[in-house]
Amino acid sequence: MSRRRRTLRRVAVLASALVVSLGGVLVDSGTASADPLDGPTFWKKCTSNMRWPGNTGWVAADLLPNGFVFWTARDYLDNNGVWVADVFVGRTRVDHKEQSYNPHARISPVDLRSGYILHFVIQHTDTKGNKSFSDPAAGCLIP
Helix, strand or coil: CCHHHHHHHHHHHHHHHHHHHHHHHHHHHCCCCCCCCCCCCCCCECCCCEEEECCCEEEEEEECCCCCEEEEEEECCCCCCEEEEEEEECCEEEEEEEECCCCEEEECHHHCCCCCEEEEEEEEECCCCCEEECCCCCEEECC
């Protein structure tokens, strides 16, 4: 792996850690919440065909009839580069990805606790070095 790529990967990991830490500070200070039924009013119940658009791409999730949640993220122009994705249920991270293609996965119903917030924190650095972050509202209340 080239030195530049290692540096970009380290920067992506650091930025992701900062975003997660900031989220924890907001939760602890009471300005945001990951506790059951104690969140901002913008959290809507999880359903099928959910999408949170951003300025450079989108995050999507689908609550399936079998209780699994399938999620993915895309960039409108360039899906290559470094992706760092964290998925939380409440304060618990249930998925983490660090890869060179757009992240996607399934979350088991075992990890989806009713009344908790399912939240996506995703960062993408494309092949030209442009950074983008997922919408802070990319999440939903688990029914």
